[in-house]
Amino acid sequence: MATFISPxxxxxxTQPTGLKPTVIEKExxxxxxxxxxxxxxxxxxxxxxxxxxxxxxxxxFDFTKGLNPKFALSHSVLMGPTEIPSQSPETxxxxxxxxxxxxxxxxxxxxLVGRIMTDGRLNARIKCDLSENLILKSSxxxxxxxxxxxxxxxxxxxxxxxRSQFQLGSxxxxxxxxxxxxxxxxxLGGEVFWTGQHRKSGIGYGARYNNDKMVAxxxxxxxxxxxxxxxxxxxxxxxxxxxxxxxxxxxxxxATFGYDYILRQCRLRGKIDSNGCVGALLExxxxxxxxxxxxxxxxxxxxxxxxxxxxxVGE
Amino acid sequence: MASFGGKRAPANRSRPDRRAVxxxxxxxxxxxxxxxxxxxxxxxxxxxxxxxNSTGKATWYLATTLLIFVVPLLITMxxxxxLENFELQNQALxxxxxxxxxxxxxxx
Numbered sequence: 001m002a003t004f005i006s007p008x009x010x011x012x013x014t015q016p017t018g019l020k021p022t023v024i025e026k027e028x029x030x031x032x033x034x035x036x037x038x039x040x041x042x043x044x045x046x047x048x049x050x051x052x053x054x055x056x057x058x059x060x061f062d063f064t065k066g067l068n069p070k071f072a073l074s075h076s077v078l079m080g081p082t083e084i085p086s087q088s089p090e091t092x093x094x095x096x097x098x099x100x101x102x103x104x105x106x107x108x109x110x111x112l113v114g115r116i117m118t119d120g121r122l123n124a125r126i127k128c129d130l131s132e133n134l135i136l137k138s139s140x141x142x143x144x145x146x147x148x149x150x151x152x153x154x155x156x157x158x159x160x161x162x163r164s165q166f167q168l169g170s171x172x173x174x175x176x177x178x179x180x181x182x183x184x185x186x187x188l189g190g191e192v193f194w195t196g197q198h199r200k201s202g203i204g205y206g207a208r209y210n211n212d213k214m215v216a217x218x219x220x221x222x223x224x225x226x227x228x229x230x231x232x233x234x235x236x237x238x239x240x241x242x243x244x245x246x247x248x249x250x251x252x253x254x255a256t257f258g259y260d261y262i263l264r265q266c267r268l269r270g271k272i273d274s275n276g277c278v279g280a281l282l283e284x285x286x287x288x289x290x291x292x293x294x295x296x297x298x299x300x301x302x303x304x305x306x307x308x309x310x311x312x313v314g315e
Numbered sequence: 316m317a318s319f320g321g322k323r324a325p326a327n328r329s330r331p332d333r334r335a336v337x338x339x340x341x342x343x344x345x346x347x348x349x350x351x352x353x354x355x356x357x358x359x360x361x362x363x364x365x366x367x368n369s370t371g372k373a374t375w376y377l378a379t380t381l382l383i384f385v386v387p388l389l390i391t392m393x394x395x396x397x398l399e400n401f402e403l404q405n406q407a408l409x410x411x412x413x414x415x416x417x418x419x420x421x422x423x
Contacts, residue, residue: 282387
């Protein structure tokens with residue numbers, strides 16, 4: 001992973017130039033030259049990558065065509081049963097089919113992504129570098145149904161060894177987060193949020209420890225959520241991840257274990273959790289720019305079985 | 316259970332003499348052994364059935380879980396191994412510096 005902070009790079013640069021015969025000296029940590037941490041909202045990134053694959057049901061076909069290096073159009077077709085939220089314990093599914101049209105504009109400084117579906121849902125995302133350190137991110141979901149549309153904007157400030165973020169959202173949502181590198185491997189952070197619509201506020205803390213072999217994170221929030229995750233990189237191709245989530249309010253406990261194999265021609269992710277849910281996602285590269293996807297998920301408790309296959313054409 | 320109660324109930328109801336009581340007791344004692352055996356057999360059958368049922372269920376869960384979680388992994392690992400072997404063979408046959416990476420995309 002390219003985002004891994006390599007601790008020796010920062011410490012070797014600050015080694016005293018005066019030659020000393022005592023070699024077995026502990027590498028001194030220069031606390032003024034700590035690496036920049038990753039954003040607070042992404043501290044579980046590696047764990048989520050392997051434990052939350054995009055599982056789907058039915059058929060999916062994605063086609064992306066780049067018109068020029070910066071602009072691309074995408075078409076995708078989704079067919080299959082979709083779940084309807086209901087009170088009964090049994091899941092109710094109805095068959096649906098969607099077509100989604102999208103446009104992407106990608107530039108190092110500006111990223112615009114738009115998606116529109118045949119049922120009238122519109123998704124838009126903007127990421128814009130306002131200056132070297134200040135990034136504006138915005139996302140919007142618009143639907144025909146009332147009170148389901150929402151807009152969100154955030155300003156990220158990237159410092160030398162810290163990051164902070166301020167968030168504004170529809171429904172009078174305000175949030176702020178801050179994360180600071182404490183040692184080359186450890187970073188600590190916190191967040192506060194307030195929603196005017198539900199008259200709720202909360203506070204959360206997070207910690208992340210990473211080196212080139214493993215990543216361990218922990219997060220606690222006043223909503224009662226406790227999340228611990230651990231990712232071990234066994235080799236360049238294989239990483240194993242585990243996660244533990246406890247919710248104090250609903251007394252829900254979930255433990256998940258998963259693997260992520262990145263092989264030459266395919267990528268395979270699998271997960272199993274304590275709710276009796278097993279899932280796997282296989283992304284097979286058939287040719288350059290042509291991927292075949294197989295997805296499987298079994299929920300033993302709900303007797304819900306989801307299988308899907310798909311194709312991705314173009315980058 | 317039914318035979319036990321059926322035999323005893325009329326004896327109690329019609330105030331019998333001593334002999335009748337004794338014979339009834341004897342018959343009830345002899346039948347209690349049969350009854351115990353019956354009950355034990357019944358219980359054993361019930362437990363066995365339950366055990367078989369739950370074993371079957373557990374096997375089903377385990378098998379389906381392995382099918383999703385492990386089988387794809389084994390298949391892909393096996394194929395990766397074969398690819399590597401094939402490449403090694405190619406290298407041995409064609410000399411030290413063939414470009415096999417071109418076929419399989421960028422090297423890892």
